[in-house]
Amino acid sequence: MNIQFDVFRKYRQLILKEIEGLTLEQLHIIPAGFNNNIAWNVAHLVVTQQLLNYKLSGLNCLCPDDLIENFKKGTVPTVTFSEEEFEEVKDLFSGLPDTFVEDYNAGIFENFTEYKTSAGLDLNSIDDAITFNNFHEGLHYATIKCLKKFL
DSSP: OHHHHHHHHHHHHHHHHHHTTOOHHHHTOOOTTOSOOHHHHHHHHHHHHHHHHTGGGTOOOSSOHHHHHHHSTTOOOOOOOOHHHHHHHHHHHHHHHHHHHHHHHTTOOOOOOOEEOTTSOEEOSHHHHHHHHHHHHHHHHHHHHHHHHTO
């Protein structure tokens, strides 16, 4: 599982590097032809990982409920973050992977509710969810890189 954790952390590092130096205004731009922005993608990744790993395991998510409601699958940008709020999202984005690995190694993911993803994949275990989350992170990393080109 260590390679999966390394991939997860690496995507987060790459995304943080990609958004480094962007203004708050740039993070919220929705270019023509897109339905979201960079800020939404970053918050969406925080939320999705928490839902896939913690919620499907019957555990409490480690991010605020309002973040989940505003950035879960099927949402579009309706929130404009302040500098302070986006810093909090970035703190979650960068810190939660280590917390997750610690929790996984502590064995807290004992139960898992099977889930079919919108991509049609069946997740039957926490390990499946970890692998799928990495795929999802990669999709959104590519989206963020694409969005950035239109700024």
